[in-house]
Amino acid sequence: MSKAIPASVTRLIEAFAQLPGVGNKTASRLTYFLLRAPAQLSENLAQAIAELKSKTRLCSICFNITEEEPCAICADPQRDASQIMVVEEPLDVLAIERTGSYNGRYHVLHGVISPRDGIGPDQLKIRELIKRVQAGSVTELILGTNPGLEGDATAMYIKSELDAAGLHPRLTRLARGLPSGADLEYADAATLTRALQGRQSL
Amino acid sequence: MSKAIPASVTRLIEAFAQLPGVGNKTASRLTYFLLRAPAQLSENLAQAIAELKSKTRLCSICFNITEEEPCAICADPQRDASQIMVVEEPLDVLAIERTGSYNGRYHVLHGVISPRDGIGPDQLKIRELIKRVQAGSVTELILGTNPGLEGDATAMYIKSELDAAGLHPRLTRLARGLPSGADLEYADAATLTRALQGRQSL
Numbered sequence: 160m161s162k163a164i165p166a167s168v169t170r171l172i173e174a175f176a177q178l179p180g181v182g183n184k185t186a187s188r189l190t191y192f193l194l195r196a197p198a199q200l201s202e203n204l205a206q207a208i209a210e211l212k213s214k215t216r217l218c219s220i221c222f223n224i225t226e227e228e229p230c231a232i233c234a235d236p237q238r239d240a241s242q243i244m245v246v247e248e249p250l251d252v253l254a255i256e257r258t259g260s261y262n263g264r265y266h267v268l269h270g271v272i273s274p275r276d277g278i279g280p281d282q283l284k285i286r287e288l289i290k291r292v293q294a295g296s297v298t299e300l301i302l303g304t305n306p307g308l309e310g311d312a313t314a315m316y317i318k319s320e321l322d323a324a325g326l327h328p329r330l331t332r333l334a335r336g337l338p339s340g341a342d343l344e345y346a347d348a349a350t351l352t353r354a355l356q357g358r359q360s361l
Numbered sequence: 362m363s364k365a366i367p368a369s370v371t372r373l374i375e376a377f378a379q380l381p382g383v384g385n386k387t388a389s390r391l392t393y394f395l396l397r398a399p400a401q402l403s404e405n406l407a408q409a410i411a412e413l414k415s416k417t418r419l420c421s422i423c424f425n426i427t428e429e430e431p432c433a434i435c436a437d438p439q440r441d442a443s444q445i446m447v448v449e450e451p452l453d454v455l456a457i458e459r460t461g462s463y464n465g466r467y468h469v470l471h472g473v474i475s476p477r478d479g480i481g482p483d484q485l486k487i488r489e490l491i492k493r494v495q496a497g498s499v500t501e502l503i504l505g506t507n508p509g510l511e512g513d514a515t516a517m518y519i520k521s522e523l524d525a526a527g528l529h530p531r532l533t534r535l536a537r538g539l540p541s542g543a544d545l546e547y548a549d550a551a552t553l554t555r556a557l558q559g560r561q562s563l
Contacts, residue, residue: 165428167416171409207373226367
């Protein structure tokens with residue numbers, strides 16, 4: 160960049176631009192915003208970033224991100240331990256928790272099988288999931304990986320591993336169909352096909 | 362937020378969400394990205410943010426952001442000191458520098474007169490600009506405030522202040538017209554009117 164920009168400004172622009180969805184222009188805008196904003200705001204942000212990794216870890220049971228061991232959900236006796244929802248990422252746990260309509264436990268795989276990205280089953284928390292089911296109290300696994308090629312393949316892989324281990328909990332997938340508020344006219348064919356196949360009697 | 366999220370994660374999500382253009386969803390995505398990314402990346406970002414304010418200041422001549430006093434542009438004897446481009450924000454300096462077609466100096470107002478936001482001339486670096494012109498060597502002021510009501514009003518205010526001080530450098534405004542690559546069909550009426558008024562002979 161030109162010498163119109165001091166090194167410390169360039170450095171922050173470059174650091175922001177490493178974040179997903181943040182291009183060079185957005186990175187500049189964020190940096191110059193912080194330059195003008197009260198110092199407190201920068202201090203908070205810097206400290207929150209610095210503490211993020213040092214204070215958090217993965218729960219040894221469900222592998223969600225937590226500050227305590229085990230995490231609040233695994234430690235909660237009110238949550239149904241016979242039901243485990245298997246999801247790809249910690250953000251998925253958040254999304255499900257926001258619905259307020261699930262009271263079981265979770266298992267975070269930390270990714271999905273993706274030969275394209277060189278990610279195989281061993282890089283995911285699948286072995287740990289099988290062990291949780293082997294331990295005995297689980298009666299249903301909701302395979303909540305994303306609907307799509309990789310999520311479907313990962314769900315199928317988990318099913319085959321359970322079969323191979325002689326484990327037969329109830330296995331379910333989240334329903335597919337039209338999203339709430341959707342317009343049939345604009346729905347893609349795959350979604351409409353799923354909606355038809357999964358139609359429910361009134 | 363729910364107890365599915367550790368406090369340190371919530372804290373960073375909230376800090377990110379203070380940034381302009383970053384909503385709660387983007388803030389979550391950035392936070393969970395940092396959780397997965399190498400620690401080096403978070404450390405760089407936290408340090409860059411922390412150092413941003415401590416290492417930078419405003420140049421006492423042009424009020425651009427700088428680490429040295431005066432800034433690199435004001436200190437550069439190759440830059441034409443008889444020409445000053447007056448801009449609203451440090452980012453505008455960047456934009457002009459990127460063109461590589463300006464070799465004068467700058468003056469950053471740090472805003473624009475905006476009664477709506479309670480910003481009057483005294484909160485801008487206008488008095489300092491008049492003093493620079495009074496000092497003598499300036500022969501042209503390019504009033505590079507944004508084209509629009511507030512930018513135009515600020516430019517007019519500067520002109521009247523110069524007149525009142527008996528100062529008469531050449532005053533110019535950046536040309537208005539169609540942006541490069543624009544399509545007449547989609548241009549707004551104000552832009553087209555300006556493009557017509559400012560038409561140039563071939």
